[in-house]
Amino acid sequence: MCGHDHQTTVVAVSDSSFASLTTLRVGGAPRALIRCTSAEELAATVARLDAEGTPLLVVGGGSNLVVADGQLDLTAVLARNEGIEPVEELVDATILRIGAGTVWDDVVAFAVERDLGGIEALSGIPGSAGATPVQNVGAYGAEISEVLTRVRLWNRETNTDEWVPAESLELAYRYSNLKFTHRAVVLELELRLEKAELSRPLRHLGGQRLPLAEARAEILATRRAKGMVLDAADHDTWSAGSFFTNPVVDTAVADTIEAQVGEAGMPRFAQPDGREKLSAAWLIERAGFPRGYPGEGAPARLSTKHTLALTNRGSAAAADIVELAREVRGGVEKRFGVRLVPEPVWVGVEV
Template identity: 50%
Template sequence: MTTPLSGTGVPLSQCTTLRLGGPATRFVRATAAADLVEAVRDLDASGDPLLLIGGGSNLVVADEGFAGTAVQVGTLGRRLDPLGDGLVQLTVEAGEVWDDVVAEAVAQGLGGLECLSGIPGLVGATPVQNVGAYGVEISQVLDSVDLLDRRTGRVHQLPASALGLAYRTSVLKGTDAAVVLRARYTLTSGGLSAPIRYAELARVLGVGAGDRVPADAARKAVLELRRGKGMVLDPTDHDTWSAGSFFTNPLLDDSTFTGVLIRIAERLGADVDVPSYPAGPGYRKLSAAWLIERAGFAKGYRGHRVALSTRHTLALTNRGGASTRDLLGLAREVRDGVRAAFGVELTPEPVLVGCDLG
């Protein structure tokens, strides 16, 4: 059954990787899909505000907390089904820890998830964010999801093609209209990784772009790269007390991109090498980390009890004893500094609950 961990006032700082956030009025942990559905339906019928929590790795909660019921997803279960032609479908409940799933897939000789190793959070968040790293996005392996539609109260299956998956977003992001119950991924058997597309990872592995390597070798390399950037959770390391990358890499149309290049040249010189990447017809993606550093915010840049990670400019970290107000103050400073320097607006990647950047 779905039972409250505590009657009232559970601090949501206990449920986020930032270790920030005030209390929820009521806190419930659902350990089975049927209980999760029941809890959400009951709350919708009562009109009580609902906050769905997974691993808390992409959540910034106000110091005042959440005036409603926080439901933490704790549902477990995995299943493998052969599809033929060297393909396997992996079905996973939403409450499974994502990196545990990746580790098990690699251990079983399945390829496709290895470049997403070390990403914190639970399975249910992967289609919402279209999580990605090192040249791979969930959209490349996701087959379908089971959703609870809160408008109708019904559970149904949706193919990945219906989710509007794009760079770090989907039709599920920024809305509470549906709850992910489970996800299905199509993976390859045979022990090899997906083609290696990310230049940094290819260099570490000593292969060319598009080559495939043993999936376990790719996983080990990705984990080492992430550890070097403070992006593998460690309770003793304040560089990992974060929500991962706080800002998304900005996508600019060609005209805006040209204007930004002019501003960069005026500030930094015409011969500066600006990292950018194709992002679909007529668009380029800029590196948010590069912009932040060139706007004057180096790794380790400190605010009040918060700082940019000493190893990864995009991570805003709690150095101990911080508040959400402290974190948002640093985020505003960085956002406004980049805007003033280059005319680029940075967009937060985490979900902000009861707070905003203003």
């Protein structure tokens, strides 16, 4: 059981702040930090804090979090239950069960090494496996929803430990009904991965399929070039990844923007509901925010490799990130009438 009274699992708060728990490296101190190394500890800790009425935040890799500066009235519960286990062999697929605290990219490496396909395009996404359903992580045309079969949740509303089917999470583009609601904690998850030698068609390579290990290497290289693989030495990766989701608009709005910019080839992707998804990065650039904005010396800047990432150049506080986010969002709205929606989870601050 992990709790305040268990010395090995409670870390002194003076050692830790959200600046050291998040990839954006901003944010103040939680009241306490509790590290849970099994699914049962994670569930029991959340249950106990909820019963006490103690505000809490479950933290995985901290790669999709923007947390306010200063003292925070919450306890950080670190999901650190690790493990990857094949639990069922089917004719054409293997079911893997994964602890929420497992590093996500270790799961991808494990699968690729065993010729299990379906997640190779999600190589290099930072953070924990348990957070992947939270915003239905995706990249290069793939999403976790395609392989996620079921999730073991600690349901904070009913105080129950239950396996639920993936469909019950209402997974959609960078969304599930877990995101922003904190209604449940992911304890474990199961993925159905195909026995395959070739990757799924890779969208950015015109639908080409590569041997799994090559596909993984290719994705990692592509992501690195954009600052989308964590590297402590590269401030372009001190971020929360893509800072805004790609907006989905009516065709008439897309036509107006394309005509307004007067450039051929605006990225626009038809959606099942008849609307179109635009590229937030493209809109940001066309609204007058180039890579590296506002320039050398600023504590918070757009990545010098990708306009969609807001980055900490080493001395930024949450307030600097928020200010830059407001400026970029305001600029895009003023120019195109489109209000960008931040992708990360915000704690104690808002754009």
